[in-house]
Amino acid sequence: MKKTFCVILALIMALSLVGCGNNNAGQTPSKTSDKQSAGKDVPETSVVRWNCGTSGNVLLTIADKMGYFEDEGIKIEEVPATSNADAMTLLSTGKVDIASNSGTSNPLQQIASGVDLTIFGGHMVTGCMPIIARKGTKWNGPQDLIGKKFACNPSYFALTGAVMDLGYDDPLKAVDWVTYTNYDDALAAVVRGEVDYALMGTEKNYAVEHMDDVDIMCYQSDIMPNYSCCRMEATTKFVNDNPITIKHILKALIRAQNYYEAHRDESVDLHAKKIGADKEYVAAYMLNKHYVIHVDPLRNSVVRAWGILDATGFLDKNAKNIDISGHINTKLYEEAMNEAASEYGSENPEFYKNIEAFYKENDL
Numbered sequence: 001m002k003k004t005f006c007v008i009l010a011l012i013m014a015l016s017l018v019g020c021g022n023n024n025a026g027q028t029p030s031k032t033s034d035k036q037s038a039g040k041d042v043p044e045t046s047v048v049r050w051n052c053g054t055s056g057n058v059l060l061t062i063a064d065k066m067g068y069f070e071d072e073g074i075k076i077e078e079v080p081a082t083s084n085a086d087a088m089t090l091l092s093t094g095k096v097d098i099a100s101n102s103g104t105s106n107p108l109q110q111i112a113s114g115v116d117l118t119i120f121g122g123h124m125v126t127g128c129m130p131i132i133a134r135k136g137t138k139w140n141g142p143q144d145l146i147g148k149k150f151a152c153n154p155s156y157f158a159l160t161g162a163v164m165d166l167g168y169d170d171p172l173k174a175v176d177w178v179t180y181t182n183y184d185d186a187l188a189a190v191v192r193g194e195v196d197y198a199l200m201g202t203e204k205n206y207a208v209e210h211m212d213d214v215d216i217m218c219y220q221s222d223i224m225p226n227y228s229c230c231r232m233e234a235t236t237k238f239v240n241d242n243p244i245t246i247k248h249i250l251k252a253l254i255r256a257q258n259y260y261e262a263h264r265d266e267s268v269d270l271h272a273k274k275i276g277a278d279k280e281y282v283a284a285y286m287l288n289k290h291y292v293i294h295v296d297p298l299r300n301s302v303v304r305a306w307g308i309l310d311a312t313g314f315l316d317k318n319a320k321n322i323d324i325s326g327h328i329n330t331k332l333y334e335e336a337m338n339e340a341a342s343e344y345g346s347e348n349p350e351f352y353k354n355i356e357a358f359y360k361e362n363d364l
Contacts, residue, residue: 042073043245049077051087053101055203057123058271058286059293060100062256065270072248091117091235098249100232104305105155105314107233111327112315116236120329121250122298126221127202127229128291132190132214139217142166144197149176151186151198157308158220158227159199164308172312190214202291206284219290226292226362228301236327243332250336253295255344258351260293296355299328299363330363 052060060076063069069076079095081087084102091099092115099107100123111117133139142162154160154177163171178195180186186198191213199220200208208214221227239246260267264287272282285291306324309315337359341352 041244041247043248044242045245046073047075047077048098048245048249049079049096051079051081051090051096051099051101052123053081053084053087054275055101056271056275057100058260058267059123059253059256059295061271061274062259062267063252066256066259068252068255069249072252074245074248074252088115091233094235097238098232098234101230102233104228104231104302105157105309107231108302108306108309108324109315111324112310112319112322114316114318116327117233118236118239118327118329119231119233119297119302120239120246120332121232121253121295122228122230123232123293124202124229125226125292125294125296125298125301126219126290128205128285128288129202129220129229130200130205130208130216131197131218131220131223132187132200132208133197133217134190134193135213135215137196137215137217141218142223144217145175147174147176148196149178149194151178151180151189151195153177153179154312155309155314156199156220157305157312157314158224160312161227161304161308162223164311187214202285203281205288206281209284221290221292226298226301228298228305231298231302232295239329239332246329246332247336247339250295250333251340251343254336254340254355257293257295257355258344258348261351262348294355294358295333296359296362297328297330297333299325299330301362302328330359333363334359 050060064076079090081090084106087096087099087102088106088110090096092110100121107117107119142159143166145159145163146166146168150159152159154172154175160171163174166174168174178189180189183198183201183204186195187200187204187208189195190198197217208216234246268279268283268286271286272279275282303324306315306319310319337352337355341356345352
């Protein structure tokens with residue numbers, strides 16, 4: 001009797017195990033379990049809130065459209081802001097996780113004032129920002145700015161830095177810097193002859209190219225190559241709490257950069273539709289050689305910008321006590337670059353060779 005009971009119990013257990021197996025057999029594994037079974041690391045958070053300004057971020061546009069974020073288990077939720085200052089407030093108060101279109105001066109000024117941010121990637125290396133003057137003006141270089149009225153906020157460190165490189169210890173006195181609330185006012189001041197030169201934003205390329213009474217003298221990137229236009233930053237806490245998420249985001253953006261460099265015209269179309277602008281308007285800057293975008297953190301340029309901003313008084317006095325290198329994370333980008341090269345390098349070996357060389361030149 002005891003033996004019979006044991007046999008029956010064993011049969012019941014065996015049937016229950018078979019039943020459990022059948023219950024799972026028809027289920028489709030989730031993406032997370034797929035990645036785990038494949039030995040891949042999984043993002044700590046799957047939804048990332050992002051501010052990319054009003055002009056957008058073409059790499060973000062491409063990565064979303066081509067499914068690169070989805071491949072990495074990431075969904076981007078875009079959060080609007082009407083100005084760089086608003087974007088920095090959203091970031092510092094935790095209402096967005098990442099900002100990518102707020103320049104370099106803005107996040108550096110935030111860090112100097114005590115906000116704990118980390119720069120971990122990039123958007124625009126140079127932003128295709130033309131310096132204009134009245135028609136017929138001759139241009140010899142940044143030395144032409146000395147003693148002249150220049151419609152430009154002197155927190156644009158590439159320009160104050162260029163004046164310092166000419167041997168002027170105080171660039172704020174060497175040039176008559178005139179600040180306007182927007183680029184349209186600065187443009188009008190040039191036309192009226194109220195100022196000699198004016199720096200224009202990237203978005204003004206189409207307008208100034210089609211004006212009869214102004215000429216483009218040069219671009220900001222002619223004066224300081226790779227000056228660092230827009231960086232990607234997050235609170236240091238977010239970066240430290242979500243390093244795998246950040247790495248996966250960078251991988252998706254690296255793939256987007258590869259697509260962008262091989263498909264410029266298609267990228268113009270995609271981004272024009274994304275931001276609701278005419279193709280000609282977007283092409284005027286995006287197809288210009290001075291418009292350079294790259295996911296790289298650009299550590300060396302950021303450190304240089306910090307030094308210029310500090311020397312010209314645009315950083316809080318607390319900046320003297322801060323090592324800015326501690327707020328630039330290149331490790332996650334390097335990991336993302338290496339993983340992307342390993343997984344996708346065969347698609348375009350030259351591209352991955354180039355971004356590695358760029359990293360060595362600009363971050364080490």
